[in-house]
Amino acid sequence: MSRELPSAASVWGKLWGVSVGPGDSEWLTLKGLQILQAADVVACPQNRDGEPGMAYGIVKSHLRPEQTILPLDLPFVRDPVQLQQAWTAAGETLVTRLAQGQDVVFITEGDASLYSTFSYVAQTVHHLAPTVDITTVPGVCSPLAAMAALNRPLSLGGEKIAILPALYDVSELTHALEWSEVVVLMKVASVFGQVWQTLHDLELLEQASLVEWVGSSQEKQYPSLVDLADYTPPYFSILIVRRHDYRF
Ligand SMILES: C[S@@+](CC[C@H](N)C(=O)[O-])C[C@H]1O[C@@H](n2cnc3c(N)ncnc32)[C@H](O)[C@@H]1O
Incomplete structure (x- = not known):
């Protein structure tokens, strides 16, 4: 990918993986809510129509109108090549935002540590930009x-x-x-x-x-x-x- 790396004076944004629970918007933790509402960019898996998917639907009532919603194409497929391409593309998209100093929250349905795409995307981000601070926020699985x-x-x-x-x-x-x-x-x-x-x-x-x-x-x-x-x-x-x- 070609992207502008931050100059010495600028600072990378932070990446959070916020677990939003499996359905009830009140199952988001207080910490998850606080981090979600403070972020510049809210990234989420998109649905088949390219619209923000299930995780977004769970938390949308908590979001501020000024926040940027960033749907990512992370398809439900088993083909390892297609999956790797999707994780890489999503990671690159996030790194572009992080390099501009924006704080990004990746929202994930259920818990971020239980069979969640967040782990693959976070690994890609770490590979592309090892200094980025990445934090996982647990939730209800x-x-x-x-x-x-x-x-x-x-x-x-x-x-x-x-x-x-x-x-x-x-x-x-x-x-x-x-x-x-x-x-x-x-x-x-x-x-x-x-x-x-x-x-x-x-x-x-x-x-x-x-x-x-x-x-x-x-x-x-x-x-x-x-x-x-x-x-x-x-x-x-x-x-x-x-x-x-x-x-x-
Ligand atoms: C890719 S895994 C994601 C698991 C998720 N990270 C979690 O912590 O629950 C998807 C599977 O989780 C289960 N699942 C997730 N959300 C669910 C829900 N709201 N109701 C029932 N099953 C759910 C289903 O078995 C579904 O096929």
Whole structure:
């Protein structure tokens, strides 16, 4: 990329990764809110139409009209080449702003440390401009929000938790259930039928729950999967299996 590097007298802006939670705008932390509102530029993943995406929708009521919104093209694809190109382009866009002394907040849905694009973009920024100060601000992640919505604990006592980010081979679920008492399945939509069948065969459908669009007005909860044999959940769904059921 060609860009003007700051002169000795000028100062680079700072980059924050602010976790905005999975849906409810009130799940943003006080620190996240303060940093978000102080920033010059609010960068966010864009949707398929090129408009600011889900993270923006969660926090837009907190933003000031003078703030610059910077949608970034970070597509939901698996092709490593396409992904790397997108992270590099996004990182370069942020570095251009940072080099002008602007403080940039990259808002990320859920928590910034849990399967978030922020990590890849921040790594690119660090590679291009190693002196830039980068800070991650934690927040509510979707597994915790889903269990809160169900009024159930994610884990208790000595229970081990396995988080499967995306299930491309359903045998991974069986393996996870062999060594952990709690299994969280993210990005489960495309394999939901196979997962349902596996849980049916293991007689675990009643111990499994599904939460869709947690924290948003479209939130739906299914405390048991028994009646969901032919169901197709949306991308923003999370499935949790607790071998030892616990309800209050
Ligand atoms: C790329 S991961 C992002 C995770 C996010 N950083 C977090 O902390 O929750 C996307 C997956 O997270 C889960 N997810 C994120 N937000 C959700 C929501 N509001 N409701 C249900 N599941 C959600 C879904 O399993 C979705 O496929």
